[in-house]
Amino acid sequence: MMPATPRSPEISVSDLLLYISCPRRVYFVSRGFELFPEINASRLERMLxxxxxxxxPEIVSKCSLNADTLCKELEVALNQAYEDLPLMFPGDFTRIEGGALEEGSARARAKIPEIVANLLRGLEEYGKDTMLAALTPVKTEPFLSSEKLNLKGVPSKIVCFEDTNVPSILKPGNCPVQGVWASDRMHAASLALLLEAESGKEVPFAFVEYVSFGLLRKVVIRSSDRREVLKICRRVEKIKAGLMPEKTEEKFCTQCTFSEHCVSNSSLMSKFF
Ligand code: SF4
Incomplete structure (x- = not known):
């Protein structure tokens, strides 16, 4: 008998994140609607x-770190990133809003002093070796997948911390006063589940880097996080199979790319009947 061909996972971690922002966005994206029609200043800032x-990691590993040298190193690295991004994402950079390049890079540059202050504080509090262990990738953007979970995803990095390989995710948005946002916890937990499926070893924690602030947070993966991820996976499966979720989310609606297509279920029904 021929061995069964492995099933390619249908759900990606980005679907789960989309679901957390709004279940209906999963529906639209799975039907070919574009999530980001063009690069604007805020998206460019986040990419940079x-x-x-x-x-x-490379900058922190240099010996003579003070605010001035750190600031200069980061500015050089930001200029390099500004030049490299269009080469790395050529498709995205064909559609860019007028003025987005200047405004996005100015906004990113304005974040450097706070990043410097927080990196220095982290180095003082935890020590260089600990910081470097948490920041330095043993793998960058590895593809992880699990047939059993029907899930695939790409963590920004895998780092080796306290002799354990764990995922680390880079988040360019706001940073909570303590810990991590609930959606980042789900993101970290989904990647921990994937890494466990690949390595066969428990992944008890992960890191979230709030890159606009130079802050690094460790997040312990709880059973309740795993349960929630599995629940969301099953809901996403149903949406991708054709279920249109109720329109419940209001918070993101005003800036949502899909707002003109997105009407309440009852209005949708009245269009057809
Ligand atoms: S318009 Fe609102 S409900 Fe519709 S997909 Fe966007 S965020 Fe979700």
């Missing part, structure tokens, strides 16, 4: 800061 953060 993510790229910049990949340089933290």
């Amino acid at each position: 800061l993510k790229e910049l953060s990949l340089n933290y």
Whole structure:
């Protein structure tokens, strides 16, 4: 008998994140609608800061760190990222809003002093070796997948911390006063589940890097996080199979790319009947 061909996972971690922002967005994206029609200043700022953060390990490993040298190193790295991004994402950079390049890079540059202050504080509090262990990738953007979970995803990094390989994700948005946002916890937990499926070893924690602030947070993966991820996976499966979720989310509606297509279920029904 021929061995069964492995099933390619249908759900990606980005679907789960989309679901957390609004279940209906999963529906639209799975039907070919574009989530980001073009690069605007805020998206460019986020892309630049993510790229910049990949340089933290190299910059932090340099011996003579003070605010001035750190600031200069980060500015050089940001300029480099500004030049490299269009080469790395050529498709995205064909559609860019007028003025987005200047405004996005100015916004990213304005974040450098706070990043410097927080990196220095982290180095003082935890020590260089600990910081470097948490920041330095043993793998960058590895593809992880699990047939059993019907899930695939790409963590920004895998780092080796306290002899354990764990995922680390780069987040360019706001940073909570303590810990991590609930959606980032789900993001980290989904990647921990994937890494466990690949390695066969428990992944008890993960890192979230709030790259606009130079802050690193460790997040312990709880059973309740795993349960929630599995629940969301099942809901996403149903949406991708054709279920249109109720329109419940209001918070993101005003800035949502799909707002003109997105009407309440009852209005949708009245269009057809
Ligand atoms: S318009 Fe609102 S409900 Fe519709 S997909 Fe966007 S965020 Fe969700």
